[in-house]
Amino acid sequence: MQKYSNKGAYLKFFTYAVVVILINVVGVTLFFRSDLTANRIYSLSQASKDAVKTLSEPLTIKVFFTKNLPAPHNSTERYLHDLFEAYAAAGGDRFNYTFYDVTADESGLTDQSNSNKKLAQDYGISPVQIRIIENDEMKFQQAYMGLVIIHGDMMEKIPAITSTDGVEYLLTTAIQKLNNKVSAFMALKEKVKIRFYLSSSLEKVAPLMGLDQLPLLPRAVEELAKKMNLESLDNIDYAFVDPREDKTLNDLAAKYDLMVMKWPDVPQQGIKAGSGGAGIVMEYRDRVRVTPVITSVNLPIIGTTYQMADPAGLETILSDTMETMIGINENLGYLADHGTPTLSPGGMMPGQPRSNMNAFNQLLSKRYSIVPVSLKEKNIPEGLKTLIIAKPTENFSDYELFQIDQALMRGTNIAFFLDAFKEIMPRQSMGMGGAPQYVPLNTGLEKLLKHYGITIEPAYVLDESCYKQQRPSAQGGGEQNIYFAPIIKDGSINRSLAFMNNIKGLITMQISPIMVDQDKLKQNALVATRLFSSSEKSWTMADRIDLNPMFMSPPTQTSEMKARDLAYMVSGEFSSYFAGKPLPAKPAEEKELSPEKESPSAATETAPNENNTTAPGAEKDALVAKIETRNAVITKGKPGKIFVMGCASMLQDNMLDPQGQSTNAAFILNVIDHLNDQDNIAVLRSKNQTFNPLAETTPMIRGIIKLFNIAGLPILIVISGFVVLLKRRGRKRKIKLMFQEN
Known part of the structure; x- marks a missing residue:
């Protein structure tokens, strides 16, 4: 019988053990990870890699996070660790990060966590309240979940990271912003002036106005100015001014629109009649922004109340205002006349009307410096990358259309958010209201777009795939179809473009269909890309517009239903609308003349020349008329892009969220980024979209x-x-x- 030996078994076991150990050693030294998610949400985007690779000096991130948090917050901390490892691998030695354990009070504080908590508070990171469920009981816990990014003497903070959605986008844009700050502050040729105007006379009446802390405000603003000066590389010139004389106060009020208050004698308090003003004025070159520090609010029954600006809130407002003034972000033009809605920038002048596009302005201001463009006062600035024209309601002269056309020829991309109708609300009479009227708009932009091959139909798109509103119980309950608010589903969105790749649903309202002239596009070698359309069960309402949902129903003829194109991106070398046409004349400025000055002027114009000689200036005018000008019109433009959508209501506050998490907000911002050649940022923003509807x-x-x-x-x-x-x-x-x- 053959004797069995265990030597072979022992040798195999030893060999396998050595192989396993070597594989683990290799795994530690050679890091490798495969991201199998659809949008590679756990992999660093190219925009993030570029941001950390171009760091001009070391960047440090301090993360303050409470340990042992329940799900899902524990996965957020793990995600941050993995994300920063990827940043560090791309950024090398110039990217550093540190996690600080800040355990909540109820969990017991150690000396180290106490020190970390104080450090977090010094950086302006406060705890947030999270909801946890333990032992079938819901509880609330205070937890630190924020971070600060330090680049030289500058700092950006993200006070709360409660989920992993959009974290990479926030970090990368913050890093880019710090990089831009360094470049912008080093390029400043003069300092930014900040003047805090506060009349000392207000100290007596402040307690009566409920502003007991007003005397402490100058010290707080001064400390804030010192901090901002340190972060801006000593580029701030700050001063406190006490305007005591009425003349000085009135001059300042007229120049800067400062808030001025006057009060009568108050014998009971020993206060004499007087006046005072307050406000923070920031100036850089010809740019001026005013930030009010006292606001008045008229409340029903209570009456007028006064509120003082919070110093902590002033820091954010003044920093954002300064960044806009010195151009840290890329400029973005916005047409500010012809009836377009007002954007409310930081430091809005007192008395300006409230805008219904605050969320749109807030989202844009995080990435761009908004430059108001007034065609009635001056031309479109040279070198402007993108111009937004949103909901104009006034006619454009041929000269103003010429300015838009030539800006496009020079390479300025244009985003048209246009309405086909103007809503006119009826006058209130005897307490009775009526239905609004919808008058077709014809501002002149229509002929410009038609020349480029785009036509916005004067109609509204109605769709069975639409927003559904809950009816009140008094009307029987149930759902009411709002047909004029089409919901754009995944199948109707063109996701072949990179910036549209993860947009899987949109909601529109009062949108008009768009038609393209393929022959004209082909003739001019332009490419028109449809971005989204309505469903196959959509129809249009034209001529008589009535948007009362109670009187709307789908058409009986199914042949009227078909998909309508709703948004287009057109690119290529555009041909000028004014090619071969006379150069439009600039409208003469209207000047009001007094009766005394009007008659002599008229007499001078009509009086005959006694000596029968040429009137002064006539020879000059005759010579100018004979001069021939060549190349005054750019007939063929540089490669450019225009975006056209017949729906300006998509920019309103009820359609966008200020955080930019909705698909509507992501779509609008991605379009603007695409026009500014920032597709990498658009892809980064939308890759974390959590809206994933099921296929129909x-x-x-x-x-x-x-x-x-x-x-x-x-x-x-x-x-x-x-x-x-x-x-x-x-x-x-x-x-x-x-x-x-x-």
């Missing part, structure tokens, strides 16, 4: 899937059991036959 299916397919889940899976299990049983029986037979043969 027919009732039959849904029934088949349901039947398979109910009956199909159990049948498959039974069949699998029979197959296993048959295999076992077959194996038994083979073994039995083997022993019978032996």
Whole structure:
């Protein structure tokens, strides 16, 4: 009988153990990870890699996070660790990060966590309240979940990171902003002037106005100015001014629109009649911004109340205002006349009307410096990358259209958010209101767009795929279809473009269809890309517009239903609308003349020349008329892009969220980024979109899937059991036959 040896088994075990150890050593030294998610949300985007690779000096991130948080917040901390490892791998030695354990009070504080908590408070990071569920009981806990980014003497903070959605976008844009700050502050040729005007006379009446802390405000603003000066590389010139004389106060009020208050004698308090003003004025070259420090609010029943600006809030307002003034971000033009809605920048002048596009302005201001463009006062600035024209309601002269056309020829991209109708609200009479009227708009931009091959139809798109509103119980409850608010589903969105790749749903309102002239586009070698359209069950309302949902219903003729194109991006070398046409004349400025000055002027113009000689200036005018000018019109432009959508309501506050998390906000910002050649940022922003609707299916397919889940899976299990049983029986037979043969 052969003697069995264990040497071979021991040798195999030892070899396998050595191989396992070596594989682990290799895994530690050579980091490798594969991201199998659809949008590679756990991999660093190219924009993030570029941001850390171009750091001019070391950048440090301090993360303050409470340990042992319940799900889902514990995964957020793990995600941050992995994300910063990827940043560090791309940024090298210039990217550093540190996690600080800041345990909440109820969990017990150690000396180290106490020190970390104080450090977090010094950086302006405060705890947030999170909801946890333990032992079938819901509780609330205070937790630190913020970070600060330090680049030289400058700092950006993200006070709360409660989820992983959009974290990479926030970090990368903050790093880019710090890089831009360094370059902008080093390029400043003069300092930014900040003047804090506060009349000392206000100290006596401040307690009566409920402003007991007003005397402490100058010290707080001075400390804030010192901090901003340190972060801006000593580029701030700050001074406190006490305007005591009425003349000085009135001059300042007229120049800067400062808030001025006057009060009568108050004998009971020993206060004499007087006046005073307050406000913070920031100036850089010809740019001026005013930030009010006292605001008045008229409340029902209570009356007028006064509020003082919070110093902590002033820091954010003044920093944002300064960044806009010195141009840290890339300039973005916005047409500020012809009836377009007002954007409310930081430091809005007192008395300006409230805008319904605050969210749009807030989202844009995070990435761009908004430059108001007034065609009635001056031309479109040279070198402007993109101009936004949103909801104009006044006519454009040919000269103003010429300015827009030539800006496009020079390479300025233009985003048109236009309405086909102007809503006119009826006058209130005897307490009775009426339905609004919708008058077709014809501002002159229509002929410009038609020349480029784009036409916005004077109609509204109605769609069975629309927003549904809950009816009040008094009207029977249920849902009311708002047909004029189409919901754009995934199948109707063109996601072939990079900036549209992860936009899977939109909601619009009062949107008009767009038609393209393919012959004209082909003739000018332009490319028109449809971005999204309505569903196949949509129709249009033209001529008589009535948007009362109670009187709307789909058409009886199904032939009227079809998909309508709703947004286009057109690119290429545009041809000028004014090619071969006379140069438009600039409208003469209207000047009001007094009756005394009007008559002599008229007499001078009509009086005959006694000596029958040429009137003064006539020879000059005749010479100017004979001069021929060549190349006054750019007939063929540089490569450019225009975006056209017949819906300006998509920019309103009820359609966008200030945080930019909705698909509507992501779409609008991605379009602007695409026009500014920032597709990498657009891709980064939208890759974390959490809106993933299920694909549309027919009732039959849904029934088949349901039947398979109910009956199909159990049948498959039974069949699998029979197959296993048959295999076992077959194996038994083979073994039995083997022993019978032996």
